Amino acid sequence: MGTPQHRATDAASPAVAAAVAAARAPGTTDEQWATLLARFDREIGRLQRLFGEIYGAGERTDAELALLAGQLATSWQERPADLQELDAAREADPSWFESNEMVGGVLYVDRYAGDLDGVRAQIPYFRELGLTYLHLMPLFEAPAQNSDGGYAVSSYRAVNPALGDMEGLTALAADLRSQGIALVLDFIFNHTSDEHAWARRAQAGEPEYEDFYWIFPDRTMPDAYERTVREIFPDDHPGAFVPIPTPDGHGERWVWATFHSFQWDLNYTNPAVFRAMAGEMLFLANRGVDILRMDAVAFIWKQLGTSCESLPQAHALIQAFNAVCRIAAPAVLFKSEAIVHPDEVIGYISPQECQLSYNPLQMALIWSSLATRDARLLQQALERRHTLPPGTAWVNYVRSHDDIGWTFADEDAAELGIDGYEHRRFLNRFYVDRFPGSFARGVPFQDNPRTGDCRIAGTTASLAGLEAGDPGAVDRIVLAHSIVLSTGGIPLLYLGDEVGQLNDLGYVDEPGHAEDSRWVNRPHYPAEAYRRRLDPSTDSGRLHARLRRLLDVRRTTPELAGNRLVGFDARNPHVLGYQRPGEDPDGRATVVLCLANVADEPQGVDALTLSGMPLEALDLVTGERVGLREGLTLPAHGVRWLRTVLESGPADAPVQKPDS
Ligand code: GLC
Ligand code: GLC
Helix, strand or coil: CCCHHHHHHHHCCHHHHHHHHHCCCCCCCHHHHHHHHHHHHHHHHHHHHHHHHHHCCCHHHHHHHHHHHHHHHHHHHHCCHHHHHHHHHHHHCCCHHHCCCCCEEEECHHHHHCCHHHHHHCHHHHHHHCCCEEEECCCEECCCCCCCCCCCCCEEEEECCCCCCHHHHHHHHHHHHHCCCEEEEEECCCEEECCCHHHHHHHCCCHHHHCCECEECCCHHHHHHHCCCCCCCCCCCCCCEEEEECCCCCCEEEEECCCCCCEEEECCCCHHHHHHHHHHHHHHHCCCCCEEEECCHHHCCCCCCCCCCCCHHHHHHHHHHHHHHHHHCCCCEEEECCCCCHHHHHCCECCCCECEEECHHHHHHHHHHHHHCCCHHHHHHHHHHCCCCCCCEEEEECCCCCCECCCCCHHHHHHCCCCHHHHHHHHHHHHCCCCCCCCCCCEEEEEECCCCEEEEECCHHHHHCCCCCCCCHHHHHHHHHHHHHHCCCEEEEECCHHHCCCCCHHHHHCCCCCCCHHHHHCCCCCHHHHHHHHCCCCHHHHHHHHHHHHHHHHHCCHHHCCCCCEECCCCCCCEEEEEEEEECCCCCEEEEEEEEECCCCCEEECCCCCCCCCCEEEECCCCCEEECCCCEEECCCCEEEEEEECCCCCCCCCCCCCCC
16 A cells, blocks of 8 residues: 555546646645545445446546546535535444435425425424435426426526525525435436536537537437437426527527436537536535435436437436546435336345435325225335345435326236226326226326326325325325335425315416416415324324324334335235335334225234234334234224234244235
8 A cells, every 4th residue: 555645646547646646735734634535435446437338438537537526625624614524424424324314205395395495494393203314305496487497407506596595505504404304306317408617608609508409400300319208397398309590580499408408418429528517516515515416317418229228328417427426525315216117126226326316106005095995016016126226225205396107017017807908097087087996196197198107196085085085085195105114214204285275276386387387286385284283183283193103103213214125915915015125223123014994994814824922012103002903994094004023933034924
């Protein structure tokens, strides 16, 4: 081993070592510098390999890497001291986010709280719920009317002035952290708005910035690409490209826009784009963001003749961003937003790529099971697709700010005799109330008669039956949340759902929103429902009390941490079953058996099925002792979290093996 100064040289090219050395600031102590060089030493080889995979080995790539390395060294030295301490603490405790005390919430700053000060004023309520993670929806400068809910970013370094400013955001991040709440912001790196400075310069014809986007002079290349790509927002525009004026204003050319016409996809074949976006990412990291929600990960790499989704280079790019953080902001985690086939979702999840990921399969199948009153697809998914690599976790959720897409695997469904296409059609009809007897009041999103594709928008309460006055509504909402709260990972609440907030049909009168039905499930702060939350004679009160109870139980139930889950075959298609092995607070080997009845009538689990269990269990939710000798009956939509203490056998021996 050489001196610290030489270590980065060992792992990388002399140009990289020189760029790092040149970036040392006068105030940096020897200890800080050694810490930084050790991180370079660990990561630079990987970064170099990834750059080679993405851009090809060669002088230009080496030069880009050297520029990036200098940028990283500068960025970490500029990182505030408290965040540098957090870097060290999280490096020493890399599984901090796997605790059963983690609970997330998500909100729109303007709609829920008015502005950043309004968010701060809600911190006592977040503490009441036990939140340790707060996702603020995109709050950056964006086009005035329609900005896709902030997902069209005009500057990553400026807060939308209606919400506050960067100083306010930095202060809020620190306040939240002091209260044990990690700040989650989006990293919207697939596209910028057409008002971003880079886009304006591209529109003006500056070649350096034209190279930041996918701009073509005519339809030749767009036609070629569109032969194999999906339409994501067909209501907005067909295909993946939109016309824009030539710089002289007289002609027309075409730019790649996967989402809305004003969201231009960045061109990551240009290494300058990676460096620029790494700079924006670290700028946010140094303001105190703990977790970056990596938006639209599947779309960041395009290649002619392919679907242009989830290509190998997309993974290499995210891994390269991950390496950037490991060097210059190691406290920061990534959460993947891949709402695609489960085989593709899992591809983004690893400690070297995204440590966290939405779990869209669980989300979709919770809704599927409530509609069909049949838990088998969800049961199969939990047994087959729930396990994750060490050092990673799911973010489990009942619904998000977006639509619900039915992203289950058709091949899994086929094993249960379910035709995927027909099942999606059924679910779409059911959730928009076009199916006789449906309790749901959702609305269609991006109904595409040409492809038969359609997704669902609606709040949890409206989808679960509260709007329709269905007597099972509150129970269904509790059931849905009980699953995301007990299957491990980080449960994420859409704030407002915990008081039964209904659809907001007023969105059609809001400027820029009428065309996007997802606004139906992004209502304003439901002040009335929150006032009723302590009144047990109301739906809001009943719901809130029951969810609070589940949240409190989760926090004190160590078995619910981590990701280990073993299926439990309740031998009843209406009853979902799974076991969370672990240790109770007294250190005894235990299993928490979770059961949920998705049917509208009581359902039983018979004595034989429970015969492998101890004679008695503790219902963690009610605090009652429950005898298991005679079998169990669950009321309609009933949920039980049953802790059994194992009399013998190791802590990791579940009471029922998956195949028994
Ligand atoms: C993500 C967001 C969605 C947005 C899209 C484009 O999927 O969740 O709201 O429309 O990205 O940024
Ligand atoms: C967002 C959109 C959804 C789309 C997905 C693709 O989630 O809301 O409609 O399918 O992005 O990633």
